[in-house]
Amino acid sequence: MVSNGARAGSGNPAGAALDDAVAAGRDDDEHAASNAEAVTPPRNVRRDTCVMWEPYALAVRVFRVGAVLLTFVALVTACSDSNRPAATASSPGASTAVASSSAAPECARPHTAGQSTQTLDFQGQPRTYELYVPAAYDGTGNVPVVFDFHGYGSSAKQQIVYGNFKPEADRDDFLIVAPDGQDSAGGRHFNLVGEPGLQNDLDMVSALLDHLEATLCVDATRVYATGMSDGGAMTSFLACRQADRFAAFGPVAVMLFLPGCNPGRPIPITSFMGTADPVVPFDGGPVHCCGGVALGGAPDTMAKWAAHDGCDPNFTDEQVGTEVRKRTWPGCKGAETTFYIIDGGGHTWPCSIDVGRLGHTTKQIDASATLWDFFKSHSLPS
Numbered sequence: 001m002v003s004n005g006a007r008a009g010s011g012n013p014a015g016a017a018l019d020d021a022v023a024a025g026r027d028d029d030e031h032a033a034s035n036a037e038a039v040t041p042p043r044n045v046r047r048d049t050c051v052m053w054e055p056y057a058l059a060v061r062v063f064r065v066g067a068v069l070l071t072f073v074a075l076v077t078a079c080s081d082s083n084r085p086a087a088t089a090s091s092p093g094a095s096t097a098v099a100s101s102s103a104a105p106e107c108a109r110p111h112t113a114g115q116s117t118q119t120l121d122f123q124g125q126p127r128t129y130e131l132y133v134p135a136a137y138d139g140t141g142n143v144p145v146v147f148d149f150h151g152y153g154s155s156a157k158q159q160i161v162y163g164n165f166k167p168e169a170d171r172d173d174f175l176i177v178a179p180d181g182q183d184s185a186g187g188r189h190f191n192l193v194g195e196p197g198l199q200n201d202l203d204m205v206s207a208l209l210d211h212l213e214a215t216l217c218v219d220a221t222r223v224y225a226t227g228m229s230d231g232g233a234m235t236s237f238l239a240c241r242q243a244d245r246f247a248a249f250g251p252v253a254v255m256l257f258l259p260g261c262n263p264g265r266p267i268p269i270t271s272f273m274g275t276a277d278p279v280v281p282f283d284g285g286p287v288h289c290c291g292g293v294a295l296g297g298a299p300d301t302m303a304k305w306a307a308h309d310g311c312d313p314n315f316t317d318e319q320v321g322t323e324v325r326k327r328t329w330p331g332c333k334g335a336e337t338t339f340y341i342i343d344g345g346g347h348t349w350p351c352s353i354d355v356g357r358l359g360h361t362t363k364q365i366d367a368s369a370t371l372w373d374f375f376k377s378h379s380l381p382s
Helices: 016-024 054-082 156-162 166-172 201-215 230-241 298-308 367-375
Strands: 114-122 125-133 143-149 175-179 218-228 248-252 269-274 284-286 294-296 316-319 324-328 337-342
Touching: 114 201, 125 156, 125 201, 143 156, 143 201, 143 230, 143 367, 156 175, 156 218, 166 175, 166 367, 175 201, 201 218, 201 230, 218 230, 218 367, 230 248, 248 367, 269 298, 269 367, 294 298, 298 337, 337 367
Parallel strands: 143 175, 143 218, 218 248, 248 269, 269 337
Antiparallel strands: 114 125, 125 175, 284 294, 316 324, 324 337
16 A cells, blocks of 8 residues: 555465465475575465466467467478578678677676575665565576565565466576565555655665666566555556666555656557455555545555557456456557456455465456466566
């Protein structure tokens, strides 16, 4: 949630299940510290529980089979072309360039694999963040980055478990960065509205991205933002104000379209929200925590993003589960706007750990896997 500094109620995903996952989760291939706060969260926290709705799953399987067949045809064609005689340079002195195996790498910034707590010195204050580096990262080629922002009263360590992009990062080789907000009497959160006595967290994120680009092999055209609740608000602010540095956005449980928002380009955005959210009303109104700030309704907010992206206002809802609707707008100009509505869903991250007091967590769609599939198809325009 956007905070006015008042005490948080039930707006964070902290709970016994999540705390236990942080304290007990460990991987055989990663260092597990004796201190519970430093233990690496489990990679597979979502994988055993998420089941796609069968009619939608069948459609996805058909699509994937078609994609595999098209890839096979392309490979066969390429192999056939490679067997043809190569063209010979006809002019005197013409030569053929040969790639050298000793060519310098595009980057030379190695880093130990696994999760670690890092500190950024920002305006004289230490700001902590969790960094996850997959085993495939070798520090020689630029890779994407997913920023994952925590909810009000939560933490980076909890969010890296709750969102858990590790399976995708291990498979597709990208970095995960989960910054910590700032502690206050109301609870740890991101300062987005100029609260006195706290640093500007939008500036902090920009400085952190500068630091990452200077110390790791980062593909600056493929940096993405997502987050839960207050982290969704942060994601929305970045979409409006730092669209020159982040390629696509994925807010969960809170999504905003700020007054005067004008990013200067179409914004790829995919969001998730439950219709029975007990903290942030789906159709708008005062939130039930964090000072009771009033937020606009999620459907209206996503319609505004669709309008910004030049989409037709007449949306289509596709049933992708008995609890999940996928809302899309046709005719978008350069960016897609997608809204996953979780019917009966709570203030939760789809297919993550159950946090009962925050309502129902659907297992019919995996928000993290869906967001990464969305993110990886977008990069900053040249």
